[in-house]
Amino acid sequence: MWVRYLEARRDAPARRRYILYERALKALPVSYKLWHAYLRERQLAVRGLAVEDPAVSSLNNTYERALVSMHKMPRIWIEYLEFVLDQGWITRTRRTFDRALQSLPITQHHRIWQLYLKFLMRPGTPSETAVRVYKRYLRLEPTHAEEYIAYLKAQGLWGEAARKMAELVNDDTFRSLEGKSKHQLWLELCDIITKHPKDVLGLKVDAVLRSGIRKFTDEVGRLWTSLADYYIRQGMYESARDVYEEGLTTVTTVRDFSLIFDTLTQFEETLLQHKMEQGGDEEEPEPAMNGAEDDDGADFLLKDDTNDIDLRLARLEHLMERRPELLSSVMLRQNPHNTHEWHKRVKLFAGNPHKQILTYTEAVTTVDVNKAIGKLHTLWTGFARFYERHGDLENARVIFDKATQVEFKYVDDLATVWCEWAEMELRHKNFKRALDLMRRATYTPDIVNRRAAAEAEREGPVQGRLYRSLKLWAFYCDLEESLGTLESTRAVYDRILDLRIATPQIILNYALFLQEHKYWEESFRVYERGVALFKYPHVRDIWLAYLQQFVQRYAGSKLERARDLFKQALAQAPPEESKALFLQYAALEESHGLARSAMEVYDKAVKTVPQADRLAVYDLYLARAHEFFGLGKVREIYETAIEASPPYGVSDDDCKRMCLRYSQLERKLGEVDRARAILVHASSLADPRRDLLFWKEWNDFEVKHGNEDTFREMLRIKRSVAASFSQIHYNTTIVEAATTAAPGEEGGKRKRGEDEMAALEAEVTGTRLPGFVSGGTVQPDQRTQEGTPADAPAAPGASAPVVENPEDIDLDEGDAEEEEADAGADIQLETKPVPEAVYGAGGEQLGALDRFKKRRTDGQ
Template structure:
């Protein structure tokens, strides 16, 4: 056995570690010296039945016998590392060194095995051997192909992060060469390590790489913003200039140009950068540039508040220094002067705030007239600045794009000179203003009116008239369309009704009647007259006793306007003509012209005026004919009232009998509801005349319009009439007619009700709902009543305690019943 041990191990084995149970495994090893299977079986046996020393003995022999066997070395190394895993690496450093030496032996021939390197590196990371571990990581990277490096870097990166300091940075720099996508982690490490300059450079590399994709989902702006925050927060620690290649101001300014919605924040950031570097004057310049260039109120407020806070902090620091000097009794006039200067500068800044804010709004829209007016108001009594502001506003605003009343700005400019007694310059401004290509004709018209009003305020009435005459100056026959936007306002302003209205009022108040008439005539020639123009011109002629001229003006107005405007003009014209007591023939002609083309909607008033004229100055017979024509000409809504009025007039002029044909025509022409009311009035009239049979016939005719269920009042009146003036036969005839009418209405109503009931029950059955028993009972009761013979009541309705008398029984109609009265006849 001793000879076999010597062969298997290459050296003399420790016989105490070999037992009789191992003989079979030793023989297999001798028979297959180059095979790992006997060794694996031997090791497996030892693991189950032997001590740690015996296991190590066999594994050591196996690795010596087969030094290139990955499996044997892996088992052996795992066994040895597991044996010392629970020991303190600092106290039992010697044991750990033995295992390290064993790994080194294994890597002599197995240095291409990444798993062995991983085990070795993980084992080294448990030991306080930073330099050895780092070098071993480097050896692993050199030994393994690049395709296997990721397995090493998986352990190398946590080691670098734990090592910190320069070691970690150097390791990460190498890692970045093969894995640039992890740049964000590297930047975070550099920031934590205080290497802000290198972190900024790494940010720049990332931002300049268009193919970079953030693992954390950050966008380009977010990364750029983080870099700017880093530059600002650590301004004093980051080197700038040619030696580092970092131009902070240029970087932030590029963002100000690119990210318009973040300009306020970036301007504040740039100023803060210079503050932290101690360049206070440069920071103040940045703040000034920011508040004079931003385009939104939000950005302006942000920058201005930061600027004011900065100035307050500087003043506060200087005041603390001054108070400290005062306590010590030291007098420094230079420092006190500097403090006064800064206080004055701060006050000036706060005074400038409204102007700076106004500048922001005007930068957004230079054509904002309202904001220019506000700027003028801010200067108050500073005349030089007010004039300069007006001049700047007029030069800046584009008339076609003006937002607000641009003409009012010109007018206020002229009023400024006027209020200061310089009427000559005010006129110069007005002359320039009326030549401005305003956005609309209305603005130009207002500008001319403002000029004329300025002359009126200064008692220059003739000049005001001349100005307005110049404003409305136009060719004799103008073919210009007032709404043609292709023409300038100056070419269309002569057709502005607003301008002519002011002109005619001005001329009427300061000039003669002839001049005023010329202006009105010119308005009619240009065909820009309005109904108010016609009325004003006519009233003017009437005030000066030119009544016929006034009537002619109304007639000209009627030629210009159609209904409904013409109705108002006719109303005024006819009223004034009637009041003038002109000849009845002429008035009749006027009224005939008025009603000739009058729509039914407006006919009632004119016909009533016409009829009233005939009643007062003509013949009653003619008035009746007019009222009769009116009943045909008015609208449906007014026809019943017109008939009632006609009947009243006829009765008052010719007596009640004369109204009979009118009643007959009204009943034939009016709808059922109004015809029913007319029949009742007709019957009352006949009853007053004693014509009982005629009244009864009228009631019979009206019955066809009256359902007994919906119009019980009509049947009550007829019943009272028969009780007073009829007999048993006429009363029965009334009841027969009533049953017949009710049967007629019941036929239609019952059919509709039954169809509705059937549809309702069908829908409820389809939806799985039960029919409401109360509804079903009510419907069944109605059906029984409808099917019951005439004169009978359904049993469910019979009163308790006796038979119902005929007078008490409800009248239930039966369309199939045979009327005995009809048979007798």
Template sequence: MDIDRFVSTEEDLAYEYELQTQSKNFLTWSRYLEYKKSRDDPVALAWLYERCTNEFPNSVDLWLEYLKWRTDLIHTLNAVFYVDEFTKCNALFERALGWCYDNDRIWIMYLKFAEQQRDLGMIRSILNRSLRCVSLEKHPRIWESIISFIEDDLLQNANFLEDNELESLMHDALFGKEEKRSNSPDLWSSHMLARYLEITDSVEHTLYLLGLTGDEEAVRRLYERYLFPDTFSTVNYKQHDFYLRYINALGQVGTEEEFQEGVEKTIIKFPHLSSSLMVELAKNFIMRSKIPLARSTLDNALKATTKTRDFSVIYDFYLKFLEVLLETIVQEIRANPDIQPAWEQDLTYNFNLLEHLTNTHELLLNDLKVRQDCNNVSTWVARANLFPSVKEKCEVYVNAILAIDPGEVHEASVLGQLWCNYAKLFIEAKDYESARETFDRALRVPFKYKEDLEVIWLCWAEMELEIEGFEGATKLLEKALKIPKHPELLIEKYDKGGKDFPAQAVIFTSLKLWAMYLDVMEASCESSDQVSKTREAYNNMIGLKLATPLIFINYAHFLQAQNMWDESFQIYERAIAAFPPQTKYELWNIYLGECSEQNLSTERLRDLFEQALELAKHGIDCSSFFLLYSNLEKSNGLYKRSVDILYRGCKETNALQSKVLLWRSCLDASKNFLGDEDSRPFYEECIKTLPNSKVIMFVIDFAKVEERLQAYERSRAILKFGAQLLHPDQNKILWDFWNEFEVRHGSKSTYKDMLKFKRHVGDNFKVDTEQVTSKEGNVAFIASSDVGGTHSAPESSQVTNPEEISLDL
């Protein structure tokens, strides 16, 4: 060796001289190594590392540093093309392990270097030696390197969980295997993982990796050992995926009995996987060339499933199965036409089956819904609509009637409508006797809801009305509405018992049946006996407390059609006594209008109006009644009484809009019939009652009244009061009128006073008086009691108030 090649600088000589005297000084060697690294001379650095390791052969850190530097030099090289360099490195690892055989870090580095060379035998040998040399507590670190290598390098492109293509399986099943499948199992990884399972706590992840190796025999054996004890659980993976992988392995290497047993055990543990497992079972039968058994398995599974997702999975695979089967046979016939006669029957049968499966998709879905809930009536109705022929529809309705439990139907009227649909098939076929028999059977069903019986009776009555006319429908409805003794007791029991009490017992309380019965009776009412019978029906409804306001009104109109006006008015009065205030208002509205048209006596009309106006005490807006009442008195020439009625309405009505309307009518009537002077008390009361925003127009009208009476100071005082109710910007109409008023009747001084007062109001108006007075019910206007007039003022204006102000008019 040419030492001058490696010792060429003064620094090299200095280190060499120092090492001659201190050869065991590791610090000097370290400084020398660092210097050599800076020179970028790999050969010289390797020479120095060799000398250093010979001097300190037991230094683990030195060996690790040397090995890391050495492997980094060839890290990017191909292990096949540069096999000599890799062999040298391997020898270097062996030298290091000869001195530091129990160091796990060197073994791990050696394993990773072997993994880089892809020498599986070498890796296995290094693993076995390392496990014998290092202590037990360091074994997991050794295995981590192996598992990482298996996971990252060998299985990164693994796809063994994917089944062989269905087309390939089908071809092999029908025409025999032509060649071996390309995917081969990773036996090396499988062997390593099987060993690792014996010592690891990470069973879940290891089993997952094992499933990716494709070693079906190992998967079957080890999965069976770890999965079926109830202690197996997962954290990072779905538990059922392991069972599906186990089933797949059983299908490849297990017997048919083992496979079916495994499927059954897995379905018991994971019921939601039944569809996927049925597909796996069918594939296994295909793989074993048992095509008819695979087909029957899919057909039975499709007819037995009760979940929509399972149905979709099985149906889609069944379609694909038949399509691939047909395509495989057709392709083989094209390639070998001589076999066509042998496969003609199978081809026809499977084609017809595929067509049938496609055409009956909706029916199969309906089958699924029936299995999910056979008491869902709408499902049966939809099923009947899927069949075109009457015979098939009848079969559906019969099956529905036999399957449905009336006590489990939770929607009113739907089951009764199903019976009606069944009966209508006979009606459309003119088989009325069968329809009657169907209706009669339907009425014996213990329905939970009265609405179901209503639908059936109504449908039957409509049929009888069409066939037998009014007489047949009347007899049938009278049978349905026959009132038993003590009906109130039955109604009470039904109300208390709820749906447990038979609805047939209270069908006589059906408002729909009574309404149809009355319609039929009125339509056929041609004699006094029929009139009496119709009246009796109305009275029975009222007696059973079934009559609605509309029933009372119809009863009254029926009597009016028979010229029984007094009796019709009595019906209105019975109705008014039976309903709450808001309903009474609507009844009074109709009643009073019809009474007014019949020219009843004034006293009787007054009495009726007084009764109707009692509703105002209950907060009902009776403004329309006050207006009608006032018009009645006006038509009789009693103008003062007409005005007083309107004034009474102003006081008793609470609705603001109606109150304003009544005040407008009252004031107009008082001016027209009593004169301007006698209207003053009404204006004063109006201004005190209404809120500020609504009272301005009445203030202006009041001022106009005083202007017509030439009481200009009173008019000016009223305008001054009204000006204070709102801000000038919101009170433009009043200020415009005041301006015109001063132009007509004022002077320069009064005009200036108006302008000055307007500025004063604008500057000092801070309180929203409308908000305050709306809440309190009136404005801050207190009229003086010293108001003259030929007629007495309203009662409220006579009350002495300590806060009243004098307008000085």
């Protein structure tokens, strides 16, 4: 009813409406609706009036009266606070905010704090008041501490900002609303401390920064420089220099080292520059250092009035000279077990023996064998060589003796130490001492239970396994061969064989040593022990050397024993390793045995060696067969090779090559039919698209020795073979390469490296080959007419007999030319070839036949 009454008197003067509101509120003092409407209407009326206006004061009193009954209504409080904020009364505003926070429940406080913080940010608000209010706010919202720090920075309250930042850094439960990490907070704290050292007097700066250095290892260099910068701004230059030195000797990364070193260098250069500009004048104050001026423009002047320019210059030079040493220390702090860095550090102190000795001593005592990067024994040997270079052999021996007691990770490392010790003695002509050292190093303990001893050796130190080091024994053998006697050297070699640690090279060396002293049978026994110790492929060199030395020593005097050795070697050798043994065996039979036995060796070789090496063996087989038994044996070998089954035969390509050679041999002997039959046999392996050389050879053969029927038969076979290979796909690059290679082979030039048999066949002419009876007709030469036997050897320079083909067609070419000359016919007929398209599918073959006839007509 009161609301309807007020709406009805909407047009009434303000004073009358205020009276109606007062009457209504007197009747209903707890009506939020009436109070809110009344206060809004009064607030609109005073808008734009001065603060001292009585209407403003009256409205303040009205708000106070309303809050007596409306103190739990946050909307009333917010409107009142906004009204008070506009008036600019600081104390009244602060107290009003406090009353609002006291009256409202805590769940409504966040609405009040928004205005409260806005009030604190206004110009003119005392910083002390703001700090106290912010501290109260952080009790309610501790996660908003970064807002408080930002306010402190804006107001220049660096001490309070540093203390609050230190609390946040030490609080493990704090999570930044701005997404900052603890590391970033640390860096901000360092910036505040170093740039404003006089404002953070209540904070233990040294302890704070050192705790950060221990905690945040990825920014150690910046924290050290921040701590030094703090002392510089305080004017404590010696303390700053101590901090720099401590940082240089503790950082573990090159980046941090470079940062600290560059900062320290700049610090020393700045001090020296200011001192030189001062010129030793005690009354003139020193200018501010580079980097010693903070954001507020405060100057920290040097207070040292003494003229010590030379001292500062020497200090700077000493710092620059120490840089390689300090950097080496950084690398060793990263990994103190890196032997390469220790060697580099020793080289840094070249010319300073005392520091080199200290470095070596520190290195051998610091590096752990199990963690070492590189070879630990190189430090010990380098240490001993250092004393040796300075002529102190006694101390070098002491170092070597200590090194032999170190439990290295590998036996080879300990063996290297012993060898280096012995080499040092050899360099100084102490030969007896070197031999004694090797005897000490190779001392073999008495072993009763071999299995238990082997387990103890594996679990024990390397000193217990040293006697099995082949490196040590090899060095011992060299010393005994050079300095010892024959018996002592043989004892060392025999001991190596007894320990079963010998290598094929040791066997070869031992045998060669005995051969040099004319102990042939003993050397052969060593070979026998070697072949019993090893298997292929390691025993290959031993067998080759054994057989070669045996053959050279006894030649054919112990042929049966040599044969037994070859048979034993071939029985152990795999097929891929047997070629050299077969050839050596065949050479033995050729030189000292029977030719028949040599042929048997070759026959077995071509069936045993891998297919890739079979053609080369066949070449030798054929050459030796022709030399010893004539062409009959050669034909037998050719036929055997061509007709052999896949496990024992040659590859298809090699078979084609052998067929061509066999055919050329028969053609030179006048056996045209046999040559043609061989080509027919090989044609099934020759694809016309690829094997252009084979078909060209056959084509030339038919042109020279064939007739029309044989040429047609060749074309028919070619078509048949092409049809059988029509389903096979080849790489066009290979076909083109074969096509371009064919003309180069047409001229009859033998390729480089042509086998002996091909050269032999090229020299064979006519029927003057021993042991061969031709199946064709040979035209008698002058020797036959004079009574010389047909099979007698020809005289040097005599022409070869002409071989005629019994199936050759007589075309009466000479008669036709004579008749034409006699008739004096001057009519010239022009002949044109028939187009190949006329013949249809067989045009290509018929065209080839026409060309064949034309070449025969022209006398080709």
